[in-house]
Amino acid sequence: MRKIKVYAPGTVANLVCGFDILGLALNEPCDIMEVTLLDEPKVIIHNRDEFNLPTDPEKNVAGVVFLSVMEKIGGNTGFEVTIEKHIKPGSGIGSSAASAAGAAVAANHLLGNIFNTDELIQFAMNGEKLASGVKHADNIAPCILGGVSLIRSIHPLDIISIPSPDLHVTVVHPQIEVRTADARQILRKQVLLKDAIRQWGNIAGLVAGLLKNDLDLIGRSLEDVIIEPVRSILIPGFDEVKASCKEAGALGGGISGSGPSIFMLSKNETTARAVEAAMKEVYERLGIAYYTYVTTVNQKGVSVEEITIVNH
Numbered sequence: 001m002r003k004i005k006v007y008a009p010g011t012v013a014n015l016v017c018g019f020d021i022l023g024l025a026l027n028e029p030c031d032i033m034e035v036t037l038l039d040e041p042k043v044i045i046h047n048r049d050e051f052n053l054p055t056d057p058e059k060n061v062a063g064v065v066f067l068s069v070m071e072k073i074g075g076n077t078g079f080e081v082t083i084e085k086h087i088k089p090g091s092g093i094g095s096s097a098a099s100a101a102g103a104a105v106a107a108n109h110l111l112g113n114i115f116n117t118d119e120l121i122q123f124a125m126n127g128e129k130l131a132s133g134v135k136h137a138d139n140i141a142p143c144i145l146g147g148v149s150l151i152r153s154i155h156p157l158d159i160i161s162i163p164s165p166d167l168h169v170t171v172v173h174p175q176i177e178v179r180t181a182d183a184r185q186i187l188r189k190q191v192l193l194k195d196a197i198r199q200w201g202n203i204a205g206l207v208a209g210l211l212k213n214d215l216d217l218i219g220r221s222l223e224d225v226i227i228e229p230v231r232s233i234l235i236p237g238f239d240e241v242k243a244s245c246k247e248a249g250a251l252g253g254g255i256s257g258s259g260p261s262i263f264m265l266s267k268n269e270t271t272a273r274a275v276e277a278a279m280k281e282v283y284e285r286l287g288i289a290y291y292t293y294v295t296t297v298n299q300k301g302v303s304v305e306e307i308t309i310v311n312h
């Protein structure tokens with residue numbers, strides 16, 4: 001029997017201005033999955049955490065990804081997985097994507113790496129669809145690939161990895177749950193041309209800033225005139241957190257994915273820690289429980305470790 005351990009990192013989708021098209025992988029937090037190959041076509045799920053996620057494979061994000069891999073390959077292959085989530089569901093830091101991407105990479109590894117990255121992203125998007133009602137790859141792509149991903153298109157899939165400077169990332173997760181499906185539901189379906197122009201200027205500026213290692217350009221491009229004004233009302237203390245983090249020296253930031261987490265980019269760890277203190281101060285004052293991470297950009301994406309090889 002062969003067992004592998006998979007580490008699937010948290011991710012920050014959207015990167016403020018790039019709704020559904022930009023995302024970045026984090027070194028912390030990170031989900032852990034132990035996966036074995038079965039010689040019968042079924043999926044067995046165990047949870048090793050307090051989140052009580054469904055163990056019915058059809059209702060579990062990792063489960064539907066394993067099922068979609070099995071449908072593709074046919075035969076008598078199945079998977080048994082123990083999931084230890086450290087990325088809280090509904091936190092906005094890519095919890096469902098970590099389960100989905102982790103499952104896709106694990107299955108592929110156990111099957112002898114028969115699928116390419118685009119195929120893995122396709123499998124994993126089935127998990128995102130279950131979680132949020134819509135296929136989107138801005139968490140999954142950076143989770144699998146590491147670094148920053150640009151999702152130019154999902155039909156057909158066209159994903160570009162963008163080299164990023166060694167940025168420090170501070171995340172605060174106020175302990176409320178925002179369901180991605182709900183946070184998508186409230187968005188306006190139309191945008192004004194003047195807002196679109198401003199937004200695509202920012203997206204292009206952010207991508208150029210990452211490529212040129214121009215931190216000031218990155219900072220001033222972290223502006224969202226379309227999604228943030230609508231979604232930020234779901235996040236208590238959002239404006240205050242943003243203002244005080246900027247004062248503490250953050251390059252910029254905003255809602256992480258669909259929230260409620262807020263992330264900020266900083267050029268060094270000292271600033272990232274000062275930003276964390278600013279976030280804490282706001283939520284202490286508001287009396288809202290929170291959790292913070294001070295981390296860096298994960299450059300390698302989902303990683304796999306062989307833990308047991310027993311020959312029968």
Ligand code: HSE
Nearest residue numbers: 013020138180257258
């Ligand atoms: N781009 C998605 C959204 C990410 O903002 O709805 C969800 O994590």
